[in-house]
Amino acid sequence: MGIKDKGMRKNFIERMLGPIASMSLVFLLGIALTLIITGMPAFREVGVLKFIFGNEWRPTFDPPYFGIWPLIVASFIVTFGAILFAVPIGVASAIYTAEIASPGVRETIKPVMELLASIPSVVFGFFGIVFISPILQKVLGLPTGLNGLNAAIILGLMAVPTVASITEDAISAVSKDLRNASYALGANKWETIVKTVVPAAKSGIFTAVILGVSRAMGETMTVLMAAGGARGVPSSIFVPMRPMTATIAGEMGEAVIGSTHYHALFAIGFVLFAINVIFNLAAEYVKKGGNK
Amino acid sequence: MRGINKVLFLAAAVSLMFAAAASAAWKWPWQQQKSNVVSIQGSTTNLPITQKAAEDYMKVNKDIEISVRGGGSGVGIAGIIDGACDIGNSSRAIKSKEIMNARAKGVNPHETVIARDGMAIVVHPSNSLKNITVDQIQAIYTGQIKRWSQLGGADEPIVVVSRDTSSGTYEVFNELVLKGSKLRTDCIMTVSNREVAETVKNTNGAIGYVGLAFLSDGLNTVTVEGITASNATINNKTYKLARELYVYTNGPPAGNAKAFIDYILSEAGQKIVADVGYVPLR
Numbered sequence: 001m002g003i004k005d006k007g008m009r010k011n012f013i014e015r016m017l018g019p020i021a022s023m024s025l026v027f028l029l030g031i032a033l034t035l036i037i038t039g040m041p042a043f044r045e046v047g048v049l050k051f052i053f054g055n056e057w058r059p060t061f062d063p064p065y066f067g068i069w070p071l072i073v074a075s076f077i078v079t080f081g082a083i084l085f086a087v088p089i090g091v092a093s094a095i096y097t098a099e100i101a102s103p104g105v106r107e108t109i110k111p112v113m114e115l116l117a118s119i120p121s122v123v124f125g126f127f128g129i130v131f132i133s134p135i136l137q138k139v140l141g142l143p144t145g146l147n148g149l150n151a152a153i154i155l156g157l158m159a160v161p162t163v164a165s166i167t168e169d170a171i172s173a174v175s176k177d178l179r180n181a182s183y184a185l186g187a188n189k190w191e192t193i194v195k196t197v198v199p200a201a202k203s204g205i206f207t208a209v210i211l212g213v214s215r216a217m218g219e220t221m222t223v224l225m226a227a228g229g230a231r232g233v234p235s236s237i238f239v240p241m242r243p244m245t246a247t248i249a250g251e252m253g254e255a256v257i258g259s260t261h262y263h264a265l266f267a268i269g270f271v272l273f274a275i276n277v278i279f280n281l282a283a284e285y286v287k288k289g290g291n292k
Numbered sequence: 293m294r295g296i297n298k299v300l301f302l303a304a305a306v307s308l309m310f311a312a313a314a315s316a317a318w319k320w321p322w323q324q325q326k327s328n329v330v331s332i333q334g335s336t337t338n339l340p341i342t343q344k345a346a347e348d349y350m351k352v353n354k355d356i357e358i359s360v361r362g363g364g365s366g367v368g369i370a371g372i373i374d375g376a377c378d379i380g381n382s383s384r385a386i387k388s389k390e391i392m393n394a395r396a397k398g399v400n401p402h403e404t405v406i407a408r409d410g411m412a413i414v415v416h417p418s419n420s421l422k423n424i425t426v427d428q429i430q431a432i433y434t435g436q437i438k439r440w441s442q443l444g445g446a447d448e449p450i451v452v453v454s455r456d457t458s459s460g461t462y463e464v465f466n467e468l469v470l471k472g473s474k475l476r477t478d479c480i481m482t483v484s485n486r487e488v489a490e491t492v493k494n495t496n497g498a499i500g501y502v503g504l505a506f507l508s509d510g511l512n513t514v515t516v517e518g519i520t521a522s523n524a525t526i527n528n529k530t531y532k533l534a535r536e537l538y539v540y541t542n543g544p545p546a547g548n549a550k551a552f553i554d555y556i557l558s559e560a561g562q563k564i565v566a567d568v569g570y571v572p573l574r
Contacts, residue, residue, distance in 0.1 A: 022303055029307040060457045061474065070477075134494055143449045144495050146480055224483065229456070232477025240480045250483050254336075254364025254458035261458070 032273065039267030042066065045260055051267060057231050057242075059251065059261040066264045068271065070233040074241035075217060075272075078151045078227060081237050082216035085156025087209055090163025094208075097164075098171040099193050117161035125225030128154040133226065140238070146228035148237040154222050159212040166211060170204020171197055203287045210283035214276050220245040244272050330548045333361040334368015334381030335460045337503065338537050340568040341407060342381055345556050348564065356548055365460035372540045373399050378549045380540040383409070383460030384467070402541050406556050408571040410526040411465060411501045411533040414492050414511045420445055423515045426532055429469050432499060435476030440497060452479040453491050453500035461485065464535045465501055501533070505569025523571045537570065 043051060046066045054067020093113065097106045132153055133145030174197050182196040198205070228240020229250065248265050255262040332342055339362050346358040363371075368380035373394045386401055394401050413429060415421055421443060431437040432450055441447040454475065455462040466472075482488050488500040493510045504521060507513055513521065516532050525531035545553045555561050562572040 026303045026306045029303050033307050056477075058457065058474070060463070062472070129490065130494075137495070143497055144451045144480060144491075146491065225487075229481030229483075230478045231481065239478060242481065250456050250481070251458045253362065254366060254456070254460075256364075256366040256370045258370075259366075 032270075035266055035270040035273055039263055039270045042260055042263035042267040046264070051264070052271065055233050057247070059255070059264065064260065066260065068244065068247075068264075068268055070231055071242055071244045071247050071268065072271070074148065074227070074234050075243040075245070075275075077148050077234055077237050077241065078155060078223060078243050079213055079216045081149060081152025082155035082159055083209065083213055085153055086159035086163050086212050086216070089156070090160045090208065090212065091167050091205060093160070093164045094167035094171055095193060095198070098168045099189075099197065113161050113164055116157070121158065121219060121221040122225070124154050124158055125222040128222065128226030142238055144228065144240060146226060147239055148227060148234060148241045151223045151227035151241075151243070152237065154226055155216040155219055158219060158222065159215045162215050163208045163212040166208035167201070167205050170201040170208065173204065174200045206286050207283050210279050213279055217276060217279075218245060218272070220249045224249050244268050248272075328356055328548065330356065330358045330379065330552055331361075331377040332358065332379040332381060332539075333363050333371045333377045335365040335383040335537070336362045337365075337383035337409065337460050338368075338381035338406070338539070340505075341537070341556065341565055341570060342379075342539075344564045344568055345552070345561055348560070349552055349555050353551075356552075358552060364458060365463065366458070369401070369540055372401055372542055373397060375399070375542070378541065379545075379553070382538045382540060383535065384463045385536075385538065386540060400543050402544050404539050404541070404545065404553055404557075405536045405573065406539055406553070407537045407562075407565040407573060408526050409535055409537055410504045410521040410531055410571060411461070411468075411535070412504055412507055412513045412521045413499065413501055413516055413533070414489065414507070414513055415499050416492060416496050417510060417512050418496055419512055421512075421514050423518055425517055426469055429516075430471065430473065433470060433475055433479065434473050435478075448497045451495050451498040452476060453488050453495075453498055454479045454481055455485070455488060455501075456481050456483055461501075461503065465533075468533055468535070503569070504571065526571045527573075534571075 051066055051068060052072070053069050054065065055069045056065040056067045057070055058065040093109070097109050101109065128150050129146070133150045135145070136142060136150055137145035178196055178200055179192055182192040187195065223243045224246040227243060227246060229242045229246060230240035231242050234241040248268055251261070252265050255265055339360065343360050346360050350356060350358055365382040365384050368382045369386055369390050371377035372380040373390065386403065391401060413424055428437065428443060433452060433454065437443065437450065439447060439449055457475070480491060482491060485502045485506040488502050489506045489508060489511060492498040492500040519525050519531045521531050521533070526534040539553060541549055562574060565572045
């Protein structure tokens with residue numbers, strides 16, 4: 001037992017931390033490779049353009065059609081709808097908890113919101129089927145409540161905690177000097193929030209929105225249960241639709257391993273992965289630009 | 293710089309291992325088959341029968357281990373073709389393409405009927421429809437008939453509910469009703485019989501098809517070509533939307549697999565068939 005021994009142990013631990021920290025990199029690369037390798041036969045057999053822009057998804061029809069354009073459109077409609085719900089609610093709650101609420105109120109709202117994030121998605125999906133869908137059907141006079149809007153509302157609810165907590169971090173990170181300067185110029189609290197704090201935190205808020213988008217885009221169980229699953233190119237948010245994630249989850253269990261259908265589902269996974277990577281890179285880029 | 297290179301190298305190496313494992317050619321030691329194990333996979337429709345039968349069978353025959361997995365009819369038949377399981381569950385008959393694949397690999401799929409099942413056509417209780425023909429169902433599911441008024445009902449749109457096209461239930465519906473024509477694209481697709489029932493219950497203009505086991509209060513069952521779906525009409529083949537549930541083996545069943553299939557066909561086994569909601573063969 002000496003200083004040397006201690007030094008070696010420290011050295012060893014430090015050496016181990018690097019590989020452990022790189023684990024997520026390993027998993028990311030591994031997942032990307034698996035998606036590409038397993039999805040490749042579908043791209044090769046169907047053709048990349050025909051696969052992405054083909055507007056008929058009939059994997060078990062004879063002959064089968066593997067066009068995922070309806071699924072891509074459905075994913076974007078549902079995600080865009082979800083953001084319309086999640087961003088105003090999330091940003092408003094963040095402003096409220098970070099700037100306006102008294103400590104007591106804040107200590108109540110924050111844990112409740114975190115609780116919202118911990119509800120399993122299948123429960124949200126069930127909530128959509130039995131609660132929101134009948135309301136939409138009655139209020140809007142639609143033939144069915146299992147549609148894009150139903151999924152968008154629930155996904156929006158699910159993304160609220162993500163958007164709110166990251167926005168709140170961004171707002172709290174705005175320096176006190178800026179606020180004080182704003183007050184010194186005679187601005188009241190509201191003017192300071194709207195004209196100083198929020199603009200100063202805008203790159204952080206943008207990140208929150210992008211992460212909310214990723215959350216909504218990648219969510220599976222909820223859309224599988226609530227969106228209706230129709231496979232045509234959706235004409236509006238009010239019709240049943242079938243986002244990419246729902247297709248993978250719904251069909252993977254019954255696709256024969258090694259068939260084109262099976263490979264096509266992995267290829268959808270790859271397209272989804274690519275879209276999310278693009279979103280996240282864009283967010284990173286904007287964030288860096290904003291901090292300059 | 294060297295540290296970063298090392299990390300990248302490690303990442304690449306482990307990723308390759310991932311990819312190797314994903315390529316399915318890899319067999320881990322625990323994937324080797326044991327001799328007193330009967331593995332069953334396939335149709336989720338057959339699942340309740342084989343699952344319950346396996347439980348009861350293992351209570352009596354303690355030295356035998358029966359593992360039952362779902363996966364769908366296609367997976368069950370593929371499992372027989374590539375030797376991944378001893379018994380393949382299927383809720384549809386094997387396709388000629390699959391028989392050709394099997395023959396090419398020296399496998400001889402052998403079919404045993406273990407039970408029957410009927411598909412009931414259900415509508416919302418508010419619907420006045422009492423009877424429907426197979427041609428009308430086809431016209432609804434292909435989109436030629438879009439409103440209930442075309443069938444003498446209220447002037448409201450028909451909300452069409454179907455099982456997912458990868459399911460055995462859909463394949464049988466496809467064979468008996470659609471007969472190869474394309475399903476309309478605005479049809480609601482659900483992942484289970486239960487969800488079809490749930491959706492039809494909650495939607496005024498809805499129509500759907502479910503297995504007899506899933507009929508319940510809050511659903512109106514309509515007669516097909518004037519015949520009510522029941523055990524009797526399905527067994528004497530007067531009800532049109534009926535199907536047989538199969539198990540497939542490589543060659544006629546033998547050994548433990550034969551013993552288990554015989555158990556399902558026995559009186560006790562057929563009682564299980566009735567208990568879980570399907571139609572026993574006798």
